[in-house]
Amino acid sequence: MLSKKIEAALNTQIGHEFTAGYTYLSMAAWFEFNHWTGFAKWMYAQREEELMHGMKMYKFTCDRGGRVELPALVKPPTEFKNPHDVFARAFLMEKANSKTINDLYGLAVDERDYMTQSFLKWFLDEQVEEENITDEVEALLKVAADNPGALVTLNNLLGQHAGGSPGTTAGRPPGGRPA
Numbered sequence: 001m002l003s004k005k006i007e008a009a010l011n012t013q014i015g016h017e018f019t020a021g022y023t024y025l026s027m028a029a030w031f032e033f034n035h036w037t038g039f040a041k042w043m044y045a046q047r048e049e050e051l052m053h054g055m056k057m058y059k060f061t062c063d064r065g066g067r068v069e070l071p072a073l074v075k076p077p078t079e080f081k082n083p084h085d086v087f088a089r090a091f092l093m094e095k096a097n098s099k100t101i102n103d104l105y106g107l108a109v110d111e112r113d114y115m116t117q118s119f120l121k122w123f124l125d126e127q128v129e130e131e132n133i134t135d136e137v138e139a140l141l142k143v144a145a146d147n148p149g150a151l152v153t154l155n156n157l158l159g160q161h162a163g164g165s166p167g168t169t170a171g172r173p174p175g176g177r178p179a
């Protein structure tokens with residue numbers, strides 16, 4: 001059984017995961033509008049990943065006898081300066097998400113909730129991966145700056161590698177077309 005504190009913190013984190021998914025979708029929309037379909041595809045894949053994270057936490061909360069109470073989603077940004085700006089914001093969001101997961105783990109330690117600690121280990125590892133890849137793409141886009149050739153190459157590369165984690169539907173745009 002979950003303590004009330006852990007239950008509330010899990011609900012908050014579920015909201016962060018779904019908000020991250022919603023934000024990635026908004027980023028995908030900006031890329032679609034500007035004809036960067038490779039970048040958009042990568043964003044769809046991230047969206048699927050975040051929804052999967054949210055559902056994983058939702059299921060865990062239910063399995064431990066907790067009550068899921070979904071919080072409001074935060075309105076995502078809709079305007080961006082350029083592809084680099086989008087990824088810079090994505091990186092900030094991933095870092096913020098790492099912090100909240102870290103804090104949640106800390107709470108599970110304080111509460112001596114070993115099951116929640118064990119469950120959260122997967123999320124900690126996942127954040128290392130997500131921060132790393134987002135940071136890498138952001139750095140490359142910074143180097144590419146306004147060079148159209150470099151931007152087109154990165155757009156194509158990201159479109160090809162928008163695979164996501166195994167076992168998810170990542171990499172597929174809404175409607176389920178194969179990646």
Ligand SMILES: [Fe+2]
Pocket residue numbers: 017020049050053097
């Ligand atoms: Fe996540």
Ligand SMILES: [Fe+2]
Pocket residue numbers: 020050094097130
């Ligand atoms: Fe993420």
